[in-house]
Amino acid sequence: MAVWPAVFALNGDESMTGTSLSTSRILLVIGGGIAAYKALELIRRLRERGARTRVVMTSAAKQFITPLSAAALSGDKVYDDLFSLTDEAEMGHIELSREADLVVVAPATADLLARMANGLADDLATTALLATDKKTLVAPAMNLRMWLHPATQRNVAALRQDGVLFVGPDDGEMACGEYGPGRMAEPLAVVAAIEAALAKSTSLALPAGVGRVSGERASGPLAGRHVLVTSGPTHEPIDPVRFIGNRSSGLQGHAIAQAAADAGARVTLVSGPVCIPDPKGVEAVHVEDARAMLAAVQAASPADIFIGAAAVGDWRVAHFGAQKIKKGAAGPPTLALVENPDILATISRKSPARPTLVVGFAAETEHVIDNARDKLRRKRCDLIVANSVAEGTGTFGGSANAVHLVTAAAVESWPEMSKQEVAERLIERLVAILKDKT
Numbered sequence: 001m002a003v004w005p006a007v008f009a010l011n012g013d014e015s016m017t018g019t020s021l022s023t024s025r026i027l028l029v030i031g032g033g034i035a036a037y038k039a040l041e042l043i044r045r046l047r048e049r050g051a052r053t054r055v056v057m058t059s060a061a062k063q064f065i066t067p068l069s070a071a072a073l074s075g076d077k078v079y080d081d082l083f084s085l086t087d088e089a090e091m092g093h094i095e096l097s098r099e100a101d102l103v104v105v106a107p108a109t110a111d112l113l114a115r116m117a118n119g120l121a122d123d124l125a126t127t128a129l130l131a132t133d134k135k136t137l138v139a140p141a142m143n144l145r146m147w148l149h150p151a152t153q154r155n156v157a158a159l160r161q162d163g164v165l166f167v168g169p170d171d172g173e174m175a176c177g178e179y180g181p182g183r184m185a186e187p188l189a190v191v192a193a194i195e196a197a198l199a200k201s202t203s204l205a206l207p208a209g210v211g212r213v214s215g216e217r218a219s220g221p222l223a224g225r226h227v228l229v230t231s232g233p234t235h236e237p238i239d240p241v242r243f244i245g246n247r248s249s250g251l252q253g254h255a256i257a258q259a260a261a262d263a264g265a266r267v268t269l270v271s272g273p274v275c276i277p278d279p280k281g282v283e284a285v286h287v288e289d290a291r292a293m294l295a296a297v298q299a300a301s302p303a304d305i306f307i308g309a310a311a312v313g314d315w316r317v318a319h320f321g322a323q324k325i326k327k328g329a330a331g332p333p334t335l336a337l338v339e340n341p342d343i344l345a346t347i348s349r350k351s352p353a354r355p356t357l358v359v360g361f362a363a364e365t366e367h368v369i370d371n372a373r374d375k376l377r378r379k380r381c382d383l384i385v386a387n388s389v390a391e392g393t394g395t396f397g398g399s400a401n402a403v404h405l406v407t408a409a410a411v412e413s414w415p416e417m418s419k420q421e422v423a424e425r426l427i428e429r430l431v432a433i434l435k436d437k438t
């Protein structure tokens with residue numbers, strides 16, 4: 001059995017280290033596309049968090065980045081040749097793919113997706129992908145027309161059907177100058193999706209009685225259901241030390257995740273940076289920014305119920321500074337902002353994978369109900385939980401909340417109660433609505 005590369009923490013920031021990620025072994029298959037350079041950053045980010053990465057490169061990938069760079073960053077040799085006797089002697093392709101906890105393909109080109117969807121195995125990358133008994137997460141990257149082509153979409157649907165997980169692609173300007181979906185997800189978003197995928201597989205390995213193993217073993221009105229909850233704020237980085245954040249504590253979202261788990265659901269909680277513990281019996285995925293939160297939500301999908309309780313940052317800076325911005329004679333910097341993806345609206349979109357129930361939150365400082373109705377329409381969700389966060393209400397960080405449940409048909413106003421009670425009553429209502437819908 002070949003030894004996995006040792007890991008040396010590059011920044012030692014424990015707060016950014018997910019526990020399952022820090023002990024994981026990732027087999028990273030790098031496909032041949034202009035986005036291959038992002039795979040190098042991905043290796044670095046994974047290593048910072050303690051994960052060990054073993055790299056397989058396709059021959060096309062070597063046209064874009066060198067095996068030497070990948071080897072230097074991963075601290076291991078790079079595997080690239082199916083028929084290399086040395087490689088086979090050290091570690092066969094079967095062992096290569098099975099020793100990992102998760103297989104990640106980034107960037108996944110249209111060609112690689114097509115070969116995966118059809119079970120082809122004509123090089124080391126595709127052979128390892130076919131031989132693996134582990135989950136596979138792919139980060140597609142290609143020209144938007146190639147992504148939107150019915151053949152690629154057919155392949156993506158087939159791979160999803162096979163249980164392959166996806167992160168991205170993002171909308172944006174392509175290397176070829178066109179604008180649309182096809183850009184590979186950013187390395188931090190891929191890290192969040194990896195963490196979400198690992199959380200899922202780790203939970204299968206938990207001994208009985210620790211956490212919730214599966215919906216079947218649980219009892220309660222949501223037994224057998226998957227509930228996906230976002231909670232807390234997001235931190236949108238400006239440079240390595242500064243960020244744009246908000247005052248969300250995560251108390252309400254975490255209480256909802258707990259109430260759903262208590263009702264028997266398998267719960268995935270995607271949380272921004274908070275100072276409260278993970279609720280018991282939920283699969284928690286920790287993220288920093290909005291794009292990572294979306295990636296983690298997509299990786300944890302599908303779900304029966306999605307509850308977007310997070311206060312997601314609406315904007316991020318257009319240009320992240322890799323170095324700390326220095327104070328200087330030029331005066332304060334001007335921060336150009338760009339809009340973040342709307343997670344709730346994305347999950348609400350009509351698709352076969354849409355959760356049966358999509359619930360959003362509306363924190364308003366005025367015209368609470370009118371604004372919530374407008375949000376319900378715009379984001380096409382089934383229910384909005386609206387509350388006032390005006391000065392003096394104490395909602396942010398406080399233990400109590402007074403909410404209004406707004407649907408297309410009615411508005412129901414609840415008296416002020418604890419966030420835990422709001423969570424329990426909300427889950428009761430969702431159970432009833434779900435029953436009517438299914």
Ligand code: C5P
Pocket residue numbers: 230290308309310311312313314340341342343344345359360361362363375
């Ligand atoms: O538009 P606004 O931020 O007021 O909407 C609040 C609701 O939308 C919440 O449920 C929040 O979790 C969700 N949201 C989101 N992604 C964003 C912004 C808000 O999911 N980028």
